[in-house]
Amino acid sequence: MIHRIGVISDTHMPPHKRLPESLWQIFDDVELIIHAGDLSTLAVVAELETIAPVVAVQGNVERDDVVTKLPIKREIKVGGVRIGIVHILGESKYYARTARREFPDARVVVFGHSHVPYNEEYEGVLLFNPGSTNERRRQPTCSVGMLIIDDETMHVQGEIISLE
Known part of the structure; x- marks a missing residue:
């Protein structure tokens, strides 16, 4: 089985008023959405759940509702693949x-936090930051990510998707 997992981070709502409309098309066929923190409010989870189930962690600029409901880090399993999720991975x-x-x-x-997309494999671990959905900062565009997991081969591939 092939699993498609949408990955999002640093939505910062507020101050941003809404998620980009293109997310509904990009994540149309995902079975799960991972949010790597800095939602700011739990309303982001509810909105994303109109697309697919959501697994999220808190970031470092969250309202109280997020801090009381979401863990700082978590690990999930999709197919046979373990996925760790945390907002800040350090330098x-x-x-x-x-x-x-x-x-x-x-x-x-x-992971998230830096707003800088990152998709690198190191010693058998894919390190994946989708960038920021709403604040590009010094990046050319905002972005999200997609993880594709093949149960049969146990191959994992990450893709950064620009939001233009």
Whole structure:
């Protein structure tokens, strides 16, 4: 079986009023959406759940409702693949080391915070940051991500999708 997982982070709502309309098309056929934090409000989860079930963690700029409801980190399993989820993975030069320490059994570690897309494999672990949905900062565009997991081969592929 092939699993398609939408990945989103740093939606920052508010101050942003809504999610980009293109998300409904991009995530149309996903079975799950992972939100890697900085939702700001739980209303983001409810809105994304109109597309697919959502698994989320809190970020570092959350309202109280998010902090009381969501964990700082979590690990899930999709098919036979373990996915660690956390908002802040630290400095980029230490991503791999921090990921291995936080999620020793994970095949994928999803994170956010930097607003910089990142899709690199290191010693058998895919380190994946979808970038920011609403605040591109120094990036050319805002972005989201897609994880594609093949149960038969246990292959995992990440894709960064620009929102133009």
